[in-house]
Amino acid sequence: MDITFIDKKDVRTTLRKMREGGMDFLRELIGMDWGEEGLGVIYILENSCTHEVAHLAVRTTERQRPALPTVCDMWKIAELYEREVYDFYGIHFTGHPDMRRLFLRNDWEGFPLRKDYDASEAINPIRLTSEPPEDLQRSYEIEEDKEFAAIAKRENFMHFDEYVINIGPQHPATHGVLRFRLALAGEEIRKIDIHCGYIHRGIEKLCESKTYPQLLAFTDRLDYLSAHQNRHALCMCIEKAMGLEITPRAQYIRTIMDELQRIDSHLLMLSCAAMDLGALTAFIYGFRDREKVLDIFEEVTGGRLIQNYNIIGGVQADITAGWEVKVKDYCTYQLDKIKEFEDLFVKSIITKNRMTGVGVLTREEAISYGATGCTGRAAGWACDVRKRHPYALYGEVDFKEVLHTHGDSYDRVLMRIDEIKQAVHIIRQLIDNIPAGEYKQKTKPIIKLPEGRFSASVEGSRGEFGVFIESHGDKNPYRVKFRPMGLPLIASMHKILKGCKIADLITIGATLDYVIPDIDR
Amino acid sequence: MDFSTITTAIDNLLRTYMPEQAVILAECLLIALCLVLAYVLFAIVMIFMERKVCAAFQCRVGPMRVGYWGLLQVFADVFKMLIKEIISIKRSDHILYSLAPYIVVMSSVLTFSCLPFARGLQALDFNIGVFFLMAASSFGVLGILLAGWSSNNKFSMIGAMRSGGQMISYELSVGLCMLTMVVLGGTMQISAIVESQLDGWFIFKGHIPACIAFVIYLIAGNAETNRAPFDLPEAESELTAGYHTEYSGMHFGFFYVAEFMNVFIVSAIASTLFLGGWAPLYIPGLNAVNAVMGYIPGIVWMLGKTFFVIWLLMWIRWTFPRLRIDQVLVLEWQYLVPIGLVNLLLMTICVVMGWTF
Amino acid sequence: MEMKKPYIKSIPYEEFKDNETLEALIKELNKERTNVVVGALDDLINWGRSNSLWSLTFATSCCGIEFMSVGAARYDFARFGFEVTRNSPRQADLIMVAGTITHKMAPVLKRLYDQMAEPKYVVAVGGCAISGGPFKGSYHVVNGVDKILPVDVYIPGCPPRPEAILYGMMQLQRKVKVEKFFGDKNRHQNPRDVRREPIIVTNAPIDGCEKTDK
Incomplete structure (x- = not known):
């Protein structure tokens, strides 16, 4: 499998070109920690008609506050994939609308898939307290002449006056431990927020x-x-x-x-x-x-x-x-x-x-x-x-x-x-x-x-x-x-x-x- | 056999020993005790039957190890339920929270007391019996609404709201069907309704409109009791346990029992209004058969018919998937109510023109 | 003094493994003498409780599917009185911890356990719930559910076969049968304690699953 490395600045233009060229299926988005060569992401793209496959990668040597541009406006699935990469490697995706952790608790210390992660119990003990409610959608944007940008937007996901119910993590119909947070209007679903990671075993x-x-x-x-x-x-x-x-x-x-x-x-x-x-x-x-x-x-x-x-x-x-x-x-x-x-x-x-x-x-x-x-x-x-x-x-x-x-x-x-x-x-x-x-x-x-x-x-x-x-x-x-x-x-x-009923x-x-x-x- | 001879004998016996007021009090207590005992007995039978019937439909065997053929299973459940901790919930409305299960049970016991089991074996019987029955059965929904409201749980709340919408809607169809049969019988007194079926059950006498009413009644009755395919208020896979999510121990037991007993009551009413209650099968012209049928006691007829209808309802319950709330309401308001109204008119025309048997 | 041995219709007493633990438990519970009436009442109640163990539908992974199989036609745990699985923890008697418990799930599980009404039991199903199983070294896995809950019965396997789950449930039945409900001898539970000492019937296996470390 041959991978073409692209420059961080060209990621969006290159990928957009490929997207318009028919590479409409983002098969995988793999976070990587190459040690000294930096943190990065591998994209595996596929043409849904001709089944032609392309492998691209991008990396950044910054470890403290690594940032890469998002592609979630080109492929919808990238939204969750990038959250996963953020969760595991701490790479921020600028332009991503909702940069929260996907699997781990939001008070988790460190990024576990990095090679220098310290897995000792002292840092992350078994917490029997409920997860602190983190209801803020964070997003990051690139500032002029800077590698990493300040927080540009923080927005509440659910509002105070909404009828929010939790389906899961222990619920007979979620087929396991998935958690949906739903804002309802009567029986109708207005907003949906999915929480994974209750069975994330690393x-x-x-x-x-x-x-x-x-x-x-x-x-x-x-x-x-x-x-x-x-x-x-x-x-x-x-x-x-x-x-x-x-x-x-x-x-x-x-x-x-x-x-x-x-x-x-x-x-x-x-x-x-x-x-x-x-x-x-x-x-x-x-x-x-x-x-x-x-x-x-x-x-x-x-x-x-x-x-x-x-x-x-x-x-x-x-x-x-x-x-x-x-x-x-x-x-x-x-x-x-x-x-x-x-x-x-x-x-x-x-x-x-x-x-x-x-x-x-x-x-x-x-x-x-x-x-x-x-x-x-x-x-x-x-x-x-x-x-x-x-x-x-x-x-x-x-x-x-x-x-x-x-x-x-x-x-x-x-x-x-x-x-x-x-x-x-x-x-x-x-x-x-x-x-x-x-x-x-x-x-x-x-x-x-x-x-x-x-x-x-x-x-x-x-x-x-x-x-x-x-x-x-x-x-x-x-x-x-x-x-x-x-x-x-x-x-x-x-x-x-969106717009379905609870039964749906x-x-x-x-x-x-x-x-x-x-x-x- | 007329059970009123026995009750009159007991009454006379008591009167010889006690003053009038005391007799009435004693008789009230006696009847209440009998009612509750019968209620519990039927509940146990119902729960056991449900398990066995359900198992049979699902290629299983059901309870087998507790007692012979699992006969003692329900008793084990009752013992367990009795000693289970009753949890009180923080920030719930405590009075309403503990009142709700009793309201549900009370409503169903009150309805239960209207049922005629045999000639003279009926606790409540007066000239607006059907009317009273409907009134008593419909305040059960209050208990369910209160349970959902006072639990301080959003699932319970949704369950209760669904249940309110559903039960009040279907009350209408049940009422219309009962009214149709009242038109045919010409009386609201339950004992008189059964008496007039001695020469033919209403479902035969009222032919087409009665059959339509019977089918609508079964559908609406099923919805009234919150059972599949209308079990939305407690939709297990959607709302965990619906309005009784927060109830534990015997409080939950009350809901559980009331649900089963409501099925019994719905079936018993169906057999009273449509299948002749305790009246034996009567086929005009076949006197020999009629005589043989007459030898079978009324209570056997009544329970036989009731359990037949229960079995029908269980068959439905264990076959169909659940409806969605909008579909439930569409079914009621767009189909069952108009059909019920037309059917009532049809029955009235039939009765006025004398087109009944 | 002759000890009263719990009788289960399905399997004779001698064929159960780990009878020693149970006998030690009986001995401990019967140290003080019991009133005949109270004892008889205990027996009646225990008979009811042991034959009507409703479990919470709780499953995180593979073991949950096997648990569903136990409920389905071939294994049919309704035969033993485990008929109803309740979805609301308030109405459940035992929690079957079927599957891996992760750090994120641990507080949820603890809360579920706290929501259940007494008397309540915990059954750890499968290697993951017993010791972390194949995921023992992971940063996000709780190595054994007994770190957060008192476990009554361990059912080893990855996942355990339905027969094993039934056997484990019967072990729990036997345990329930010897308990003393009246007189508060059974559970000296201090509500302030985070966890109480578990009474274990089945031995926990050293490693529930196939060994992944050589």
């Missing part, structure tokens, strides 16, 4: 102190519903860096497992959507079918939810005898049961009324927010990594990238059902043709990657999951960055929630299907 920092095989354990716990796909991405990235070819048998097994995982995740999404809308029976039906997938996983991998199955160079264990038959039986069973689920929940008139036209995200907005996965495809954006940059066996199997046009909640649910059907279709093509051979390649216990930057991405259950590794030739990575699938979805909620928040949240540990990492 995985990216932890990765920097682990060896490559040890990294694998973390990916499963990011988005536990696409555990397999996440791990696939990391393995792929490391294998690419090592120049390791994995055997066809392992490729087949990985692809099948990825698709099974997709079915598992989509079933869970459908059933949770049903539960959030109050249809508990449909929830249980979905879980009943999901158990069958878990049985299949368990037989080969030994794990139910988290499988720890992919390893560098292949997979952990070979498939068992007769496993193929079970998978085939399951495919037939699932196609039958998904019809039942449709009758019970999806085709219900109440569901249709609750979901149609609710939470509409247009194609342009989806691209600008980088909302990939079913959300993007429901809006008509062909963003499937399996088609864009085929990996594993996806270049060879026949499957359709289903697209919907309305981009509303109902389309997002239909997308899931279509994807389950496509996943079954893919599995059926592969399951009978698993070639004989080794299921893994022998690797050394300590792996050293060559110096350089590597990235790989897969189609996770709810969007594009990307891995970026910068290696300085050690047995530990210098920097690991995971592209969260959920953060763009959360970001897009800012847009689509639940519908939209359920159909966007974010997983919080994946967002917070």
Whole structure:
């Protein structure tokens, strides 16, 4: 992966030129600490039509008060990405309208992903006091002839006379620990302020102190519903860096497992959507079918939810005898049961009324927010990594990238059902043709990657999951960055929630299907 | 069998030993005790039934380990609930906060006392019975509003407001349906309504308008009891627990019990007004069948019909997703109320023209 | 003196692990003699409480999904009387800490615990809640929920299987069964104490998850 470094002054003009040249999808915005070379940011851009990719980077040697220009007016998603970089590295983005911390408490001392961060308990003890209310939107602007600017604007986010409610962090419908602060007018949502970080475990920092095989354990716990796909991405990235070819048998097994995982995740999404809308029976039906997938996983991998199955160079264990038959039986069973689920929940008139036209995200907005996965495809954006940059066996199997046009909640649910059907279709093509051979390649216990930057991405259950590794030739990575699938979805909620009702928040949240540990990492 | 013989006998017995005033007092206490006991008994049955029916719909088995077939499960819950700490909230309106659950229970007990379980087995029966029933059932919403208001919790507040909007709206449809049946029966006295169904239940006698009224009543009744698909006031996934978010221990227990008992009451009223209450099935012309049906005691008929309707409501509850607040109100004001009004007119025409059976 | 052993319908007493801890607990609670009536009342109440443990729907990560599985058709914890999961902490009897607790979440969790009505229990589900699990070295993870709450039962695993969660719940049932509700022997809790000493039934594993450090 080659990166072009651009000068700080030209960042906005260069990026604007690229944006106008069709690079409309900001795939990743990675904060970096290059030590003496300074702090910086890597932009990974992609053309949503031609799938051409560009890597740019910018850095500043200032460590005390580093500042870089914002790009959040060109790509909406940059707003949250830049807040994340500010949170981790303390880089201020001038021109950004809301420069607050994204994940950590606002009374947190220091910037944890900097290489000189002091993680001692004395500086940041476990605080049992509530977070001090920080309701100020800060923004910074460049002054003449100065590197860093004074605070130009401070504005209260919620006003005193607004009816503000907190949904979360402990709330049944946020699917984990996400917190929404909503200003309401009656039932209608006027303003929305999303707080993440309640499950921020600092995985990216932890990765920097682990060896490559040890990294694998973390990916499963990011988005536990696409555990397999996440791990696939990391393995792929490391294998690419090592120049390791994995055997066809392992490729087949990985692809099948990825698709099974997709079915598992989509079933869970459908059933949770049903539960959030109050249809508990449909929830249980979905879980009943999901158990069958878990049985299949368990037989080969030994794990139910988290499988720890992919390893560098292949997979952990070979498939068992007769496993193929079970998978085939399951495919037939699932196609039958998904019809039942449709009758019970999806085709219900109440569901249709609750979901149609609710939470509409247009194609342009989806691209600008980088909302990939079913959300993007429901809006008509062909963003499937399996088609864009085929990996594993996806270049060879026949499957359709289903697209919907309305981009509303109902389309997002239909997308899931279509994807389950496509996943079954893919599995059926592969399951009978698993070639004989080794299921893994022998690797050394300590792996050293060559110096350089590597990235790989897969189609996770709810969007594009990307891995970026910068290696300085050690047995530990210098920097690991995971592209969260959920953060763009959360970001897009800012847009689509305005004017909705509280009940719609639940519908939209359920159909966007974010997983919080994946967002917070 | 006429239960009034038993009550008269007890009355006479008491009168021989006590002065008039004391008799009335004693009888009032006795009736109150019986009512509360019956109320609690039915609540326990209802909760157990709900769990088992829900489990059956969801491919589960429900409570199994506490007692044989889980029969003692509800008792365990009651014991637990009784000793649970009752939390008092800072900056809440303490009096209203602790009053609210009692208002809700009181309203439902009062409504419960109007139900005719068999001939003569009815606590309250007078010439404007239906009217009283509606009045008693509709002040439950007051308790819910107070609970939401006094809790000093924004979720509770939204829940209570939703509940106010919803229950008061649906009261209208319930009222219209009851009125339709009152037109058919020609009386507001509940016992007289049941008596006049001895030769055919109202749902058969009133044919089309009665069937329409029955369906509307079931929908509106479901909404009145705040149950799915109309469970917005306590919408679990939206408002955590709605108006009773801040209640713990037995105070929460009261809300919980009242909710289940309201379902029972709604079903019992449905079976009284539409399915003949304790009146056995009567098919004109089939005397042998009618005679056999007549042997089954009235209380069995009444409870059988009631639990059938409860089962219908549970079926609905465990099938459909929840509506949104605007959809709930649109359904009521744009569909159910106009249909109900037209239906009332239709029924009146039918009765005036003599087009009933 | 023969000790009264808590009886659970699902698993015989001998098949439970860690009976020693429980027996020590019984011994400690029964040090002073109890009135027959009070004792019988205790038994009745404990029977009710142990069979009706409603948990708060609280989950931060992966373990929460397994907890949902326990509620679904195959494992169905309604069978044991854990039927209802309450969303409001006021109405819940136990909090299942399912998932990693971070620095930002810690005050929220503590507040949730404080909002619950007595008697209340805490179950730490999964490696993260027990010790920080695979994220032990992180700057933002609380290494074990017992740093902020008194934990009653630990359920190891990453995530624990549904069977393990059920087993842990039964351990909690047994613990509830031996408690003394009347007479205030059970919980000498000083409201000013930030935390009280936990009574632990299951042993906490040394490391809940697969080892990430060699």
